[in-house]
Amino acid sequence: MASQRICDAMLPDLSRVFQVGMTETAQVIWAFAVVYGLAQLFYGPLGDRIDKFSIITFATLGCSIGSLAAAFSGSLDALVLARMAVALCAAAVIPLSLAWIGDAVPYEQRLETLAKVGLGTTLGNVGGQLMGGLLTDTLGWRWAFALLTLCFAAVGALLYADLLRQQKASAEHIPEASAAAERPAFLAQAWLILTEPWSRYVLLIALAEGASGFSVMAIIATHLHQELGLSLSLAGAIVALFGLGGVLYMMLARHLIQRLGEIGLARVGGTLMGLSFLVLGFASWWPLTPLACLSAGFGFFMFHNTMQANATQMAPTARGTAVSMFASCLFLGQAVGVLLAAHLIALVGSGAVIALGGGGVMALGLLLARGLRRRSRVTPAA
DSSP: OHHHHTTTTTHHHHHHHTTOOHHHHTHHHHHHHHHHHHHHHHHHHHHHHSOHHHHHHHHHHHHHHHHHHHHTOOSHHHHHHHHHHHHHHHTTHHHHHHHHHHHHSOHHHHHHHHHHHHHHHHHHHHHHHHHHHHHHHTTOHHHHHHHHHHHHHHHHHHHHHHHHHHHHHTTTOOTHHHHHHTSOOHHHHHHHHHTSHHHHHHHHHHHHHIIIIIHHHHHHHHHHHHHSOOOHHHHHHHHHHHHHHHHHHHHHHHHHHHHHHHHHHHHHHHHHHHHHHHHHHHOOSTTHHHHHHHHHHHHHHHHHHHHHHHHHTSOGGGHHHHHHHHHHHHHHHHHHHHHHHHHHHHHHOHHHHHHHHHHHHHHHHHHHHHHHHHHHHHOTTO
């Protein structure tokens, strides 16, 4: 997630260095999201047949190579290609991790477990924005990719060492391979998922969440820099409070899950995130923005954590494919949203675009809550 968000705060500097407009510079974000989203369709079925941990390990090492290429890019086109290479590898990490959790953790414990894992992804999300802004302001944008290279290499090495230990420990237990081979082909699995009404409902909301929520997060730092006159470092630090909101949710997750349930988490989380985006879009006094980012992160965690839990349960027999389709919809929606936002900013301004995204997220929270309520009436055990 840090690698996905690393370019958000550096867009103005990339535009200056490569002497192109913001629309062209935004390629480093939306091209990443397009490749990331499409690659899910490959990794999902692969994860249903091959050990998920192995795929994650080698994908992480591949991200290190792609980040190194980004650090040495001599043109915008080269940087976009390097970012696409990173996206191709990074696409395996989160969805296959979620699918593995779905395999290993009972559903009644899954919301809390996903909240813990989601804390890491959210901290990476905002940490990437903070790191991108800070290093661009100080050492230069290339150093942000150099740091990513070291991080991916270190984590990849640790994963590989653990993978060797796992393989040694489970050398005598391999019957899983034959069971995996009996699973239907990807198209058959995808068709089963798409023909189930609740799965379609979740996937459509994920697509809209990517377009209205994730895409807005990508332009907040630039909005604070250009419209409120904040430095890239300060703008990145304010957006990093989004992650602190996730930490606060993690501290209260067990209590909130028990008190609100999935329906309440979806409704309250979507509303809180939407209202926070409205404040960020229309605020003319910058001290309001840190609190808005904090509450947006808290609301996002409530809403998105509920979405993830339902994604892991769409197709228990093909969990890798189902979660990958969920992630694909999420990031393809983001790619469309970022591209649309880049054009809308020129027409109505970044503040109005952020506010529009907030209204969309609020509506999605209510839609998810409505769908969960109807589903609970039909199948109470769900």
